Amino acid sequence: MDPPDAYAPPAGEAVDYEALHPFLQHLMDEHQVVITELDGFEGVLIRIQEEGVSQSVNQELSDFFRYLDDQIVPHHAKEEKILFPLLQARLLEKGEHSQGPVPKTAIDMMEDDHMKVMQLAAVSFNFMGLAPRLPDSDSRALVLDAALEQ
Numbered sequence: 001m002d003p004p005d006a007y008a009p010p011a012g013e014a015v016d017y018e019a020l021h022p023f024l025q026h027l028m029d030e031h032q033v034v035i036t037e038l039d040g041f042e043g044v045l046i047r048i049q050e051e052g053v054s055q056s057v058n059q060e061l062s063d064f065f066r067y068l069d070d071q072i073v074p075h076h077a078k079e080e081k082i083l084f085p086l087l088q089a090r091l092l093e094k095g096e097h098s099q100g101p102v103p104k105t106a107i108d109m110m111e112d113d114h115m116k117v118m119q120l121a122a123v124s125f126n127f128m129g130l131a132p133r134l135p136d137s138d139s140r141a142l143v144l145d146a147a148l149e150q
Contacts, residue, residue: 027083030075037067045148053132053144065125076114084111124150 017025041064048057088107097103127147134140 023082027075027079030071034072034075037064037071040064048144049148061128065121068121072117076118080111080114120150123147 017028020028040060044057044060044064051057084107088105091097091105091107092103097105124147127143127150131140131144131147134143
């Protein structure tokens with residue numbers, strides 16, 4: 001037996017967007033905007049690797065990290081305070097959890113993802129801020145490379 005494909009996992013019935021509760025529609029709409037912003041951020045990182053840092057790149061990085069603070073953090077908070085507790089309870093009720101001593105659900109994974117996003121963003125932000133302040137070019141290049149890897 002082969003395991004399910006990670007990019008096409010087995011699923012229950014699909015629910016049309018129009019049939020979703022307005023709160024879920026709102027979260028999904030926000031996800032679409034976040035994906036667009038992340039694609040733009042990835043493009044900036046690629047430009048840094050290819051062309052180096054410039055004033056316009058610095059502005060785009062600043063805009064992204066401002067977006068992260070102003071939009072993504074509140075979005076995560078809405079999910080974590082409103083959506084996740086309800087989903088966690090339903091998943092536990094239906095037995096959709098791990099069988100270990102402390103049952104884990106998909107919500108635990110999503111909470112971990114939220115935390116990792118913020119940790120990686122903080123590391124990248126700090127490395128990108130540190131790199132131009134370093135006195136020698138080798139150190140700047142190493143720190144910038146570490147920031148881009150994160």
